[in-house]
Amino acid sequence: MQYSEIMVRYGELSTKGKNRQAFIGRLNGNVTKALHEFPALRLHPKRDRLHIDLNGEDAERVMARLSKVFGIQSFSPSVAVAKEMPAVHAAVQALMAATVPTGASYKVQTKRADHSFALDTNEMNLDLGDYLTEVRPDLVVKMKDPDYVLRVEVRREAIFLSTKTVLGAGGLPVGTAGKGILMLSGGIDSPVAGYLALKRGVDIEMVHFFSPPYTSDQALAKAKQLTTKLAPYVGSIRFIQVPFTEIQETIKATLPEGYLMTIQRRLMLRLAEAIAHKRGALAIFNGESVGQVASQTLESMVAINDVTTMPIIRPVATMDKNEIIRLAEDIDTYELSIMPFEDCCTIFAPPAPKTKPNLDRARYYESKLDVDGLMQRALDGLIITDIKGSDEFMAQDRDLIAELL
């Protein structure tokens, strides 16, 4: 089916009062970025929706991209036709033939923006209903909950027809909620937390701790590859890698085993906060889920959270592991996440970390370290890169393999 435009309905932002213009502006910017590889497209933003003029571009591919833009409730590919009934009839028949199978139920729903058009809403509904009864006797008219709705929009420039409404990604346009950083480990939970942050309009930057030689290049590549899975929702994502070797070695050499994990996490959080300030981020997101592991008990959170007053948002805090896994599969991060590379949370993990660390003790042990010096050296070693959805970090051999097979 050759469609002429895609009509995009804004999501929640329709209700956002005064911020509306800013939201629409941001959404249109995000849509433009998401569709940058289709040069022929023309965007026409309106008050409560956006019309994308396809100009011959492939509707399916454009819609695949749109389905990853947050802030969109739904979209419909439409056919534009001249405002004369014989032309409308022919287009209706072609569109219904291509999209509505034999025996389906339907109704016609007309919306008339151009009130000068000869037929009014009811007359249009009746006319097309009569016409379809004649040319598609197999179809059943059903007013309540039909299989298909033939949407007819009479606009100034043309009449637009559509039978399909595709659910969008929902949420808020990325960027409208400000910037946050995500502590990305490489496990299953943190990419899901990142996805949920993006969905609420937060522009995230990834903070990844790595500890060579204890963690491998593959572990780092895996974290970057996970970032490529989230990048399509926003265009590109900044990836900040933080050297963590010296801190881990120092803690291991100086402090009692039971508190290794707690103090390590406190240092991570301190660094995350420092990076957030540097990058103009307002909150820290992570993939913690209450009670999942020793560092994620409420007692541990008290002992770790102590180092910062910056909001720490834990999007998966109350989700079961299976719910998190289901989301990870939906966003295609699960298979990557389960690849078995050690990350810096698993190395130096004591056999029996304290599940109920004591806050005063944690503070006391930490005070024995040169926290400022350790942090400064880590912050001096930051490496920042921009990651796009099309980047490839894991499968350098992919082309060679494809050729050999």
Add this chain to the structure above:
Amino acid sequence: MIYFDNSATTKALPAVLDTYRKVSEDFYGNPSSLHAVGGKGDAMLQSARKQIADLIQAQPDEIYFTSGGTEGDNWVLKGTAIEKRQFGKHLITTAVEHPAIINTMHQLEQLGFEVTYLPVDHRGFIDPAALAAAIRDDTILVSVMAVNNEIGAKQPLTAVAELLEAHPNIHLHVDAVQGIGKGLMAALRHPRIDFITFSGHKFHGPRGTGFIYMEEGRHIAPLMTGGGQESNLRSGTENTPAIAAMAKALRLLLTDEDEKVAHEQAIRTRIYEHVAQYPNVVLFSQLTPDFAPHILCFAIRGVRGETIVHAFEQHDIYISTTSACSSKKGTESSTLAAMHVQSSVATSAIRVSLDDQNTLAEADAFNAAFDQVYAGFAKLMPQA
């Protein structure tokens, strides 16, 4: 040289051997090794698995690599017997299976399992009604071949699969060693079929390769225990170069499958129509659609099969007595015996087996040689 013994084995294609060599050189790491060299090997292995899965419309985790058809058959039968022995000890197969099935069944019988061998009619086909009658409460497996390796009869897989819909607990296995690339994909991928055996060297892959399809949710015990490869079901360091080469061979095989099937069909028809004119030729394969396109089995009354094989050898044409596996033992064909073909005729049977590399010109050369061979043995034949 004309090679008409493709059901015994095929010649590996140059492109397949290229892959074998390059993968041996550049992806030699053990896929289980943690380091990057191992990672490369694993990436190749998983890509080959995915390609094979895509080609047979399955999921990658439904593909398990083996050393060939014999291992695949052994594994599904014995693995089912071990896994499900507390549910029952009865298995069903056909009287015309490959020895990898028949002899495995014999071994299971010695271990206390009971096996029903479904008879075939004079054309070589089982009767689904006989299968229905043979199924019992303690039946744990039904194994039916896709294409008979001696005469090319395509067993009624769809009818078998539909029949088994009413018995969801029974494992349904299909030996498709002779059935891949022969236009049977739709029948093989009937959703009720749980296990399928494939062999790499039958489709221009390297010797010692194969795989089974095991539908997600089905379980069989491993025969090879060890380092836990293949999801802990088939241990042993993966044969990455051979597996990659097999994946390539399968892709090449299934490219333009319809055209290849038609091509083989045309060659077979040309030979069939020629030899059918001779009064002392008895044809066991037929041109009807229930026979595979690449196998033609027939006998010349009065002349032993091996004599005919050697006579064609003089013309640089290579065919076989029935199946290569039994042809050196001098025993008569088990498929023909099951079809109640007279022993004196069955020992005269030969098999011509084709593939897409053969040509119509080769069929003509075969026919010309046939005339000479036939004339040469005229004295041995019964006089009309």
